[in-house]
Amino acid sequence: MTTPPFEPFTQADIDTVTRQLGRPARDVVGIAARCVCGNPTVVSTKPRLADGTPFPTLYYLCHPAATAAISVLEADGVMAEMTPLLEDEAVASAYLAAHLAYLADRETFGAVEEIAGISAGGMPTRIKCLHALAGHALAAGPGVNPIGDLALERSTWSPDVCQCA
Numbered sequence: 001m002t003t004p005p006f007e008p009f010t011q012a013d014i015d016t017v018t019r020q021l022g023r024p025a026r027d028v029v030g031i032a033a034r035c036v037c038g039n040p041t042v043v044s045t046k047p048r049l050a051d052g053t054p055f056p057t058l059y060y061l062c063h064p065a066a067t068a069a070i071s072v073l074e075a076d077g078v079m080a081e082m083t084p085l086l087e088d089e090a091v092a093s094a095y096l097a098a099h100l101a102y103l104a105d106r107e108t109f110g111a112v113e114e115i116a117g118i119s120a121g122g123m124p125t126r127i128k129c130l131h132a133l134a135g136h137a138l139a140a141g142p143g144v145n146p147i148g149d150l151a152l153e154r155s156t157w158s159p160d161v162c163q164c165a
Helices: 011-021 064-075 078-087 089-107 130-140 146-154
Strands: 028-034 040-045 059-061
Touching: 011 028, 011 040, 028 130, 040 130, 059 064, 059 130, 064 078, 064 130, 064 146, 078 089, 078 146, 089 130, 089 146, 130 146
Parallel strands: none
Antiparallel strands: 028 040, 040 059
């Protein structure tokens, strides 16, 4: 396995993520996606935090405007609306592949028994968290996570337009 190709991060990135999240950034291993202005959009975190806590969410959406836009989709019931898409064999197959890719990416930073086989966002059988799925889609690029891609398409936020404050 190879380590996902994260952008190098700086202390300024960590400071930005801390401001974005409203709490200290923890155990960062990379910036998986950036705004067109260069600010972090998706932060990547170790699968086991320094305090020993398992942390399954390798790709964490941190950009406030992106997070807010995805929150609107969740509040509007888009997860339930998208769930029947998983009945389509092609979508289900692509979603399973996204799940496996996510697990492989995370395992490059260490295996954590408590979260073995658990990715994020409900993959591969449910649509549970559009934030996690959109974060994965932004990190992996278009065509990897079909539900994350759809969430981004439906969102009022665009990775191509800076909305940093």
